[in-house]
Amino acid sequence: MIAARGIRKRFGRLTVLNGIDLNVARGSVTAIVGPNASGKTTLNRIILGLVRADAGEITFDGKRLDGDAAYRARIGYMPQVARFPENLTGRDVMTLLRDIRGHHAPRDEELVESLLLGPVLDSQLRVLSGGTRQRINAALAFLFSGDLLILDEPTAGLDPISAGTLKDKIRRERDAGRALIVTSHVLSELDEIADRIAFLLDGVVHFDGSREDLLRATGESTLERAMASLMRPMSRTTS
Amino acid sequence: MSTILKVVRYELRNVMRSRWVIAYGLFFLVTTELLLRLGGSTPRALLSLLNIVVLFIPLVTIVFGTIYWHASREFTELLLAQPVQRGALFHGLFAGLVLPLSAAFLVGVSLPLVLHGGLGRDSIALLALMLIAGVALTAVFGALATLVAGTVDDRLRALGVALGLWGVMTLAWDGLILWVTVAFADRPLEQPMLAMTFLNPVDLARVLLILRLDVAAMMGYTGAVFSRFLGGWIGTAAALAGLAAWALVPGLFALRAFKTRDF
Numbered sequence: 001m002i003a004a005r006g007i008r009k010r011f012g013r014l015t016v017l018n019g020i021d022l023n024v025a026r027g028s029v030t031a032i033v034g035p036n037a038s039g040k041t042t043l044n045r046i047i048l049g050l051v052r053a054d055a056g057e058i059t060f061d062g063k064r065l066d067g068d069a070a071y072r073a074r075i076g077y078m079p080q081v082a083r084f085p086e087n088l089t090g091r092d093v094m095t096l097l098r099d100i101r102g103h104h105a106p107r108d109e110e111l112v113e114s115l116l117l118g119p120v121l122d123s124q125l126r127v128l129s130g131g132t133r134q135r136i137n138a139a140l141a142f143l144f145s146g147d148l149l150i151l152d153e154p155t156a157g158l159d160p161i162s163a164g165t166l167k168d169k170i171r172r173e174r175d176a177g178r179a180l181i182v183t184s185h186v187l188s189e190l191d192e193i194a195d196r197i198a199f200l201l202d203g204v205v206h207f208d209g210s211r212e213d214l215l216r217a218t219g220e221s222t223l224e225r226a227m228a229s230l231m232r233p234m235s236r237t238t239s
Numbered sequence: 240m241s242t243i244l245k246v247v248r249y250e251l252r253n254v255m256r257s258r259w260v261i262a263y264g265l266f267f268l269v270t271t272e273l274l275l276r277l278g279g280s281t282p283r284a285l286l287s288l289l290n291i292v293v294l295f296i297p298l299v300t301i302v303f304g305t306i307y308w309h310a311s312r313e314f315t316e317l318l319l320a321q322p323v324q325r326g327a328l329f330h331g332l333f334a335g336l337v338l339p340l341s342a343a344f345l346v347g348v349s350l351p352l353v354l355h356g357g358l359g360r361d362s363i364a365l366l367a368l369m370l371i372a373g374v375a376l377t378a379v380f381g382a383l384a385t386l387v388a389g390t391v392d393d394r395l396r397a398l399g400v401a402l403g404l405w406g407v408m409t410l411a412w413d414g415l416i417l418w419v420t421v422a423f424a425d426r427p428l429e430q431p432m433l434a435m436t437f438l439n440p441v442d443l444a445r446v447l448l449i450l451r452l453d454v455a456a457m458m459g460y461t462g463a464v465f466s467r468f469l470g471g472w473i474g475t476a477a478a479l480a481g482l483a484a485w486a487l488v489p490g491l492f493a494l495r496a497f498k499t500r501d502f
Contacts, residue, residue, distance in 0.1 A: 011501075048320050051501040073322040083313035087253070093317070099245050100321050 001026050001148060001179040002047060007056035008203075009042055016042050018203030020056070024148070029170060029180045031190045033227060034200030040183040041080060043200070044150050047181075048077055060148075073101060078141035080152040080183075082133055086126040090117065090136045093125070094143065101144055111139040114165050131157050138166055142173070149173060149180045155189055167193055187223040197223070199230055206230060242327040243334070246318070250335025254307070260339050263299055267347025275355055281362040288348070289369060293445050296376045298405050300340055304384025305401040307336050309394045316502050329497045333490070337381040341374045348373070365451055368475075372444040375482040379440045380405075382490035389496040408441045440485040447478040 007020040016039040024030045032040045045051040047058060049065065049072065058065045065071065084093055098105070112118070115135045120128060125136070134157045141149060151170070155163040170193050174180055184190050190197070197214050199207040207214060207230060211223060220226040254260055270291060271284070278284035311332055318328055352358060352366060384401060391397035416435065420428060436442045 045502070050316065050319055052499060069322045069324045071322070072320065075320075077320040079316075079320070083316055085253075085311070085314045085317070087256075096249060097317075097321060099249075100242065100318065100323060 001061060002181075003059045004043070004047070005057050005059075007043065007046060007058070008054045009039070009046065009051065010054060015203055017046075017053070020200075020203070020205055022198055022205055022208070024179050024181055025196075026147075026179045027174060027177045028195040029174050029182055029193050030196045030198060031194035032181060032183045032198050032200060033185075033187065033190065033223075034206075035231065038200040039203055040200055041152055044077075044152055044181065044183065047150065048072065048075065073105070073144075074147040076141040076144060076146035076149045078137055078149075078151045078154055080156070082137035082140075084125040084133070084136075087124060089124055090121040090128075093136075093140065094121075097140065097143065106145045108142055108145040109139075111142050111165070111169060114169070115139055115162055131159060131162070134158055135162055138162075142169060145178075147178055149178060151180065151182045153184055154182060155184065155186060163189070187227060191223045199227065201231065242323055243331045246323075246328055246331025247334045247338070250311070250332060251339060254335055254339040259303055260343050263303075263340065264343030264347040266295070267344055268350060271348050272351040275351055281352070281355075281358060282365065285362065285365050285369060289372075289445070289448050292344075292348075292369065292373050293376065293441050294409055296344065296373055297380045297409060297441055300377050300380035301384045301387070301401045301405050302398065303340065304336050304381050305388045305397050306394075308332070308385060308388030309397065319502055325498045326494065329494050333381065333385060336385070337378055340381070341377045344373050344377065345370055365448070368448055368451055371479070372447045372482075375447075375479070375486070376440065376444050378486040379482060379489075382486045382488075382493060385493040386489040386496070389493045389500070408439050412439050412442065437481045440482055443478050443481045443485070447475060447482070450474045450478070 002022075002024040004020055004022045007017050008015075009017040016037075020039075020043060022030075022032075022043075032043065034040055042051055046053045049067070049069070060071045060074075063071070088096070098107075112121075115138065117135060117139055120132055120136070125133060128136070138151075138154060138158075141151060141154075149170075154166055154170075158166065167189065170180060170182070174193075174195070182190065182193065191211065194211055197207070197209065197211055198205050199214075207217070209217075214223065214226050215221065218226040218229045220229055271288060274284040274287050275281070278287055315328065315332070319325065348370065349366070358366065383404060387401050387404065388397050391400055416432070419431070419435070423431075436446055
């Protein structure tokens with residue numbers, strides 16, 4: 001559904017992405033993992049058009065992204081830290097996004113209910129706790145049943161029950177044929193939901209395959225250990 | 240187009256609720272009322288008001304505008320992850336800044352004048368011109384604020400740059416003009432002065448009104464020069480075109496910066 005070819009991005013002198021190739025297919029969860037500052041969030045934001053790549057191209061269903069915004073009607077995005085206009089309520093934001101997307105857009109309020117957001121939707125966002133805002137953030141990403149869902153550290157800051165609800169939702173959306181991109185540091189969680197793992201290191205996709213492939217290739221028993229063993233040779237050469 | 244309107248509608252609601260804009264409108268209301276009571280004749284009150292307008296509108300607009308753009312960063316990021324074109328969002332946000340400030344100024348100045356009544360034909364023309372000049376200054380300094388906020392990421396530094404810009408265009412500029420007149424007193428200065436006027440939107444707005452008052456000589460060197468060279472409607476049109484350019488050029492640079500930057 002999404003194909004990235006040779007994506008490069010520098011911020012000042014810092015090269016964050018140095019030729020990323022990645023395909024994301026329908027009906028699967030692609031986990032983007034990697035150490036801190038490996039460019040996971042930047043890659044997500046390039047797919048969304050929030051950040052402009054210096055080189056490379058991204059195609060969405062075979063159509064090259066060229067600055068037209070219409071494709072984003074099919075994407076739901078959950079940023080790592082949701083930054084909302086502070087004086088609005090959750091309901092205001094939902095109404096606003098509905099206004100922007102048009103009232104005929106398909107709607108999915110399942111998470112609003114299952115994350116128990118009813119009682120907090122009418123409070124101003126600035127008075128809500130970080131976890132509550134994150135729950136609203138999650139519900140907003142799924143609100144328009146996008147064909148592609150980009151979730152940046154979706155379970156960070158969520159309590160175990162909400163995280164479980166969200167992971168169930170991720171599985172259901174995958175089974176419904178949607179494509180999902182999930183980044184996370186909590187590898188045990190990715191173990192449960194990821195169909196495919198793309199390991200980012202030094203600005204390139206260092207490993208790309210199913211979790212079984214990854215475990216087999218490294219001879220480890222868990223994702224955590226497999227990732228550590230992928231990073232080890234690199235840290236030896238750099239230190 | 241419809242996206243622009245949706246953004247404007249949202250921002251209008253947001254900005255109109257802000258105490259700043261209400262206080263800004265009240266300031267013009269009270270000042271105009273006071274000047275009318277104390278100043279006697281309407282043209283003289285308008286002249287005093289003009290001096291306040293050309294200082295105060297740039298200051299409030301550039302400071303409020305810079306804060307406004309930084310404060311709408313969250314909103315911008317939220318919307319840019321939606322099917323919204325950057326250009327549409329930019330125009331919506333810009334209108335959301337300039338429209339409420341212009342409205343507060345228009346209502347604040349006109350209300351007392353209309354209530355007092357007895358406006359002669361000349362005064363009405365003068366008032367209309369002042370309202371146009373005020374709105375033009377709002378657009379110019381709104382565009383400058385947009386450019387500053389769009390290119391300086393740090394909030395405090397952006398505010399500093401904005402205040403500096405205001406200081407140069409209002410306070411320091413008069414000093415510069417004075418210095419030029421003294422330093423080159425023995426040479427013909429008409430044309431350089433004319434050029435310098437176009438380099439400063441505040442001066443342009445002042446000139447726009449002075450040309451309609453018979454006080455050009457009292458209002459400083461540039462005013463006198465301008466009325467001699469470009470008196471009448473040609474001068475007014477030239478000053479208006481200059482102001483439009485002052486709003487468009489920074490605005491277009493800001494738009495380009497907004498379209499290419501990373502969020």
